[in-house]
Amino acid sequence: RKEVEQDPGPFNVPEGATVAFNCTYSNSASQSFFWYRQDCRKEPKLLMSVYSSGNEDGRFTAQLNRASQYISLLIRDSKLSDSATYLCVVGQTGANNLFFGTGTRLTVIP
Amino acid sequence: DAGITQSPRHKVTETGTPVTLRCHQTENHRYMYWYRQDPGHGLRLIHYSYGVKDTDKGEVSDGYSVSRSKTEDFLLTLESATSSQTSVYFCAISAGEAQYFGPGTRLTVT
Numbered sequence: 001r002k003e004v005e006q007d008p009g010p011f012n013v014p015e016g017a018t019v020a021f022n023c024t025y026s027n028s029a030s031q032s033f034f035w036y037r038q039d040c041r042k043e044p045k046l047l048m049s050v051y052s053s054g055n056e057d058g059r060f061t062a063q064l065n066r067a068s069q070y071i072s073l074l075i076r077d078s079k080l081s082d083s084a085t086y087l088c089v090v091g092q093t094g095a096n097n098l099f100f101g102t103g104t105r106l107t108v109i110p
Numbered sequence: 111d112a113g114i115t116q117s118p119r120h121k122v123t124e125t126g127t128p129v130t131l132r133c134h135q136t137e138n139h140r141y142m143y144w145y146r147q148d149p150g151h152g153l154r155l156i157h158y159s160y161g162v163k164d165t166d167k168g169e170v171s172d173g174y175s176v177s178r179s180k181t182e183d184f185l186l187t188l189e190s191a192t193s194s195q196t197s198v199y200f201c202a203i204s205a206g207e208a209q210y211f212g213p214g215t216r217l218t219v220t
Contacts, residue, residue, distance in 0.1 A: 004152065019126040043200055043211035044153070087152070091207060096141065096160070098209055101150030 002024050003099035006088050010105040017078050021104045023088030032091035034065055035073045037084045038103065044087055047073075055068045078108045112211035113137045116201050122218045129188040131215050133201030135181075141204040142184040143168075144176060146197040147214075153200065159184055191219040 006023045013019045024031075033050035048055065050062040050071055061074040071088055088101035113136035125127050133142060142162055145153040145168075155168030157176040168187050173195060175187045188195055196219045201212040 002152075034208055043214050046208050046210065049208065096158065096204070098155075100154075102150060102152045 002101075003027060004088055004090050004101040006101035006104050008102060008104060010107055012109055013078055014109050015078055015080060017108075018074065018076045019078055019106060020075075021073045021088075021106075023073075024103055025071070025088075025090040025099070026071050027090070027092060028066075028069060030090045030092050032098075033062075033071050034089040034091075034098075035060075035062060035071075036073075036089055036100075038087055039084050044100075047086070054095040075083045075106075078106075080108050080110060082106060083085055083108045114201060114203060116199075116212040116215050117217060119213065120216045122220060123191050124220055125192060126190050127216065129191050129219075131186045131199055131201075131217070133140070133184045133186070133212055135184075135203050138181055139203040140181075140204060142178065143202040143204070144174070144184065144186045145169065145200045145202065145208065146195075147200060148197050156186065156199075161214065188217075191217075193219050195219050 004025050016024040035047040036044040037047045038044040040054045048057050050064045059076045063072045085105045087103045090099050091098045115134045117132045143158040144156040147153050154170045156174050157168050159165045159178040177185045199215045202209040
């Protein structure tokens with residue numbers, strides 16, 4: 001069983017739409033949670049950390065459900081520039097042991 | 111910008127030849143990592159370093175070795191490249207609980 005599982009998509013949504021991605025993780029001892037964004041042929045970049053209480057950064061909202069071992073990312077008012085692959089990342093002990101999902105591809109259509 | 115560079119950015123080599131990839135950071139981070147990224151897989155950890163001359167294996171270390179003689183440089187060596195090592199290689203550093211990536215090296219083994 002993979003440590004982190006994501007729906008690979010692709011998700012094709014119109015500009016202005018709201019889209020949600022989900023991710024599950026297998027290790028209940030996981031302690032840190034992140035969403036990264038990766039553009040085509042580029043490196044992954046940290047989008048946001050995910051906190052137990054949920055957190056928001058502009059149009060992006062991340063939620064964590066420890067009981068269900070589930071993480072989500074909500075993007076409101078999608079922009080063309082949001083087109084990318086979104087990676088769910090889970091860590092167990094500090095930053096020395098991060099596990100990456102395979103990513104969910106989002107295309108925002110004009 | 112995490113101040114990470116990788117060289118070369120692209121390389122084509124033949125099966126059986128040795129290859130060394132270099133990661134250079136400018137911000138004196140203690141932890142450095144090498145990952146590979148392949149379709150259908152999340153980023154997978156090859157080796158990591160927690161200080162000069164201190165390294166440890168990751169999930170997919172077979173066929174790879176690393177060295178870190180200076181804080182700023184972390185080298186990944188493929189002693190005898192195989193076609194299965196065709197991949198995109200990313201170097202990363204950790205700051206806090208998250209990791210930050212270099213631009214990647216595309217390696218093709220023919």
